[in-house]
Amino acid sequence: AILIDEYDSPLQHSWKTPHHEACTSIYREVFAILKADDKYEKFVFITGITKFTQISLFSVLNNLSNISFEPEYAAICGITKEEVLMDFKPEINRLAEYEGWTFDEAVAQLTAYYDGYHFSRRNMVDVFNPFSLINALADSDLKNYWASxxxxxxxxxxxxxxxxxxxxxxxxxxxxxxxxxxxxxxxxxxxxxxxxxxxxxxxxxxxxxxxxxxxxEVKQALYETVLPALTLRSNGDIQSTQSSLFLSLQLGNLPEAMKCLKALIADVPYSNKKLASMDMEERYRLIMSTIFNAIGCRVEVEKMIATGRIDMVVETTNFVYVLELKLSNNGGIDAATEQMRAKQYAEPFKADKRKVIALAIE
Incomplete structure (x- = not known):
């Protein structure tokens, strides 16, 4: 029985480097041996994340079956909701106790953070990321384990x-x-x-x-990764401002939140040449939505409602922020405020238990 785990790791790391061809030639030799000696092999199982077909994996080893999309294996690489509820009750109860949640609330939070994978169109069973889920239950804390x-x-x-x-x-x-x-x-x-x-x-x-x-978890990790490239600042430079912004939004402290937002956005559209081809309002929308996503808010850009399209909706635990952006040469704060009032942008959120804040930004 031959098990090869993460076959693609050296190929990923050598890709776009001078070492890639040497790396692939070693693979070809290994796979040729596996093929030649298959009479001694009862079972060969090769796993990886990314698929490199140019190393002749599937032509040299043409008796392999690719099970990546098969319905019967849809939950092989993770933990299903059924397994979570059956096997992790004590850990979920402990998390709920620490956070002041009910058992069901704790399950809902774990689901939102770590569930949601589907690996077969014919079997859309939800699969949790096992690495993140088990770490979260061990720590009794919802953290972003993906980034680490x-x-x-x-x-x-x-x-x-x-x-x-x-x-x-x-x-x-x-x-x-x-x-x-x-x-x-x-x-x-x-x-x-x-x-x-x-x-x-x-x-x-x-x-x-x-x-x-x-x-x-994955969405936040992705936005956090790209934020320094968008703001043209190093990760270390923006960490403190990001955390201050998140706390201010959670507490509804608007003056402090706006101060942090200004610090993160300052000069970005002018210094970032990649943004030059975009409409100015669109640029600011992109920068701001990336910032809000990176700190862990739930963000919806250009949300359609019956009376129009809201520029951005940003949600935290206690607040729903309804944002309308206007350039100063397009009416600025006054025009944004008037549009939100006339089109009743805050109305669809009235039933929400959280406080709704309509925010005009120039």
Whole structure:
């Protein structure tokens, strides 16, 4: 029995470096031996995250079956809700006790943070990320374990201008042929993001997969990764301001929140050349939504309601912020305030138990 785990790790790390060809030639030799000696092999199981077909894995080992999309294996790489409720009751109760939640509230929070993966269009069973879930239950804390798993280090190699494109990936579509058979080096950003766990299957229609972010943990980790590239500041420079912004929004302290927001946004549209082709209002919308997503708020951009389209809705535990953005040469705060009043932008949130704050931003 031969088990090879993470076969793709050296290939990922050597991709776009002078060592890649030497790396692939070693693989070809190994796989050729596996093929030649298959009479001695009862069982061969190879796992990896990304798929590198150019190393002849599937032509040299042409008797392999790819089980990645098969319905009977849809829950093989994670923990289902049923298993969580059956096997982790004491840990969930402990988390609920620490946080002042009911058992059901604790399950709902764990689900929002770590669940949501689907691996087969024919079996859409929800799967929790086991690494994050088990860490959260061990620590009795909902933290972002994804960022510490090293999953973000490969992003720049496979996705160009990630900070500008992030809004295009949730949701996005990909052809069945591409997602099920293509090589990660030529399948586009969506394929890499799917294979590396940033996107998951949300639906399937007529030969096309619909993909989206699986959960809050992954979405926040992704936005946190791209924020320094968008603001042209180092991670260390913005950490303190980000945490102050999050606390201010949680407490409803608007003057402090606006001070932090200004500090993060200052000069970005002018110094970031990549944003130059975008409409000015669109640039600010992108920067602000990235900031809010990166600190862990729930964000909806251009939310459609009966009376119009709200620029941005930002949700925290205790508040719902309804934002309207206007450039100073387009009426500024007065025009934004008037639009929110005339179109009753706060109205759809009246039933929400949280306090609703309508915010005009110039």
């Amino acid at each position: 798993s090293g999953a973000t280090s490969m992003l720049p190699k496979f996705v160009d201008d990630m900070e500008l494109k992030l809004g295009n990936f949730d949701p996005c579509t990909i052809l069945r042929q591409t997602i099920e058979t293509s090589d990660v080096t030529g399948g586009g950003a969506e394929l890499f993001l799917y294979q590396s766990g940033y996107l998951t299957i949300k639906g399937y229609q007529m030969g096309v997969y619909i993909l989206g972010f699986p959960n809050n």
